[in-house]
Amino acid sequence: MKKLFPIVAFVAVALISMTMAGFAYFATQEAARIKFEATADDALNRIESRIDLHLSLLRSTQALFDASNGNISQNEFKAFFNALDVDNNFAGLRGIGFLRLVKTGDEAAVERDMLHDHGVSHPIYPDTTQPWRAPIVMFEPLDPSNQAAIGYDMFSEPVRRVAIEKAMSDDEQHASALVQLGQSTGAAQTFPGFLVFVRLNVETAPDVINASRSSTAGFLYAAFRARDLFQIALSRSPLLPVNTEIYDGAVSGDNLLFRSETPPASSFGDRLLVTRKIMVAGQPWTVLFRPTSAFSQPSSRAIPVMLGLFGLLLAGAIALVARYQERAYEAASRLHETTEKSLLEKDLMLQEMKHRIKNSITRVLAIARQTASRATDVNEFSSSFSARLQAMAASQDMLTRSRWQKADLGDLLRIELGQVFGKELPEKLLSGPEVLLDETTTQALGLTFHELATNALKYGETGNSASSLKGDWALKVDWSLEGRGRDGVLVLNWRETGQGKLEAPAKIGFGTKLIDLNVTRELRGTINRDYRDDGLNVEIRIPLTG
Incomplete structure (x- = not known):
């Protein structure tokens, strides 16, 4: 309704102005009619007065004949007529x-x-x-x-x-x-x-x-x-x-x-x-x-036109003022919403940073233990451990850059999974068509994949073993597109197998909450977790805007 207010104000003022201009026009026409009727009546009075004067002459002639009982000679009649000075x-x-x-x-x-x-x-x-x-x-x-x-x-x-x-x-x-x-x-x-x-x-x-x-x-x-x-x-x-x-x-x-x-x-x-x-x-x-062309109207016909134009200008000015006020209100509302959203995002970011730092430390410790368990000496441990830390840093840097432009879904998954499981991922781990994600979708899915991978690392059958991707425990991620354009939907399946029977956790942690918020609220999608006898299956459905 607020957006329609300038239009409503313009139409209302314009109608009032046009009505006033119409009344002024009809008043002008009525004044001209009254003035000309008075002029016409004046002309009619002149005609009737002249005719009455001439007919009075006929009555005078009748009186002359009546006075003489009709005995008027031609000469007497001529003398009477000449005395009238008819010309x-x-x-x-x-x-x-x-x-x-x-x-x-x-x-x-x-x-x-x-x-x-x-x-x-x-x-x-x-x-x-x-x-x-x-x-x-x-x-x-x-x-x-x-x-x-x-x-x-x-x-x-x-x-x-x-x-x-x-x-x-x-x-x-x-x-x-x-x-x-x-x-x-x-x-x-x-x-x-x-x-x-x-x-x-x-x-x-x-x-x-x-x-x-x-x-x-x-x-x-x-x-x-x-x-x-x-x-x-x-x-x-x-x-x-x-x-x-x-x-x-x-x-x-x-x-x-x-x-x-x-x-x-x-x-x-x-x-x-x-x-x-x-x-x-x-x-x-x-x-x-x-x-005739000599007749002048009592008021100019330009007055209604000027009144109508002035009314339209006034209506336009009021509509512009209303529009500016509506824009100012919208700007203030957007600023308020942006401020509240920024505060909310800041709080969420702080919690996410704390959680991510904790997860990063966990991953670093897990990588360190895994590297130490397989290293034969200190030099081998130092070299392997340093390489994995550098890979994590490089992946993080790629993820950061991808958040500010279109990012490929497959690349995003490789970066996130590579941070957790290392760069050497199995060839058939990821499968699906090329899907370009916008900034919002990239950020949300990046956090989601990171949390899913971290949870898999924490709660997998081998505990914190990153090399389990090559053992009995296996992970497979595939995706597909349903529909096209504005009706398109991204369907992603996250499948973990070889873990034995899993049950839904009694208490939902921050990571799970973060995943749900990203998918359902940020991306307007749905997430479905299926705890099976041989592992976990997560289905994520996200509508694509174009």
């Missing part, structure tokens, strides 16, 4: 007109009135199958391009007819759907726009439609060029960073009333798209607002 005060208004409502078949009376008012004959057109006619009898400004509109029957055109029929039912204003202004006059250029109708009731008019106290003589209407109207509304200072699209009803290319010239910023996409539904004289509109 400066009502930009986007194409004009105001009056429609006479008449039953189909009664057009002659209306045509006579138009001839009287305009001095020019204006037949009502086009032909129709509808029961009602609603020709234009007055319109201002009546410039030459609009002269052809006089006499045009708006009730014959389906879009206009729908709005007129709505205006017949009440005294409210009713807007038409999208129309192409100038289309009825055959003008070369038409403009998308809309019309707003309101009925005109007069008390002397014939009873032509349902009315509680008066009858409908006709309809006042205002024509609006959508582009001019909305550009004037949106061009008021300060300019708003919005791209505006206005649709009559649903959003569709066929219903487009107006689109801003300034394109929307592609970087925002539709993320900040604001949609508003409004009613204009009973007609539903859909208004879309998108930010």
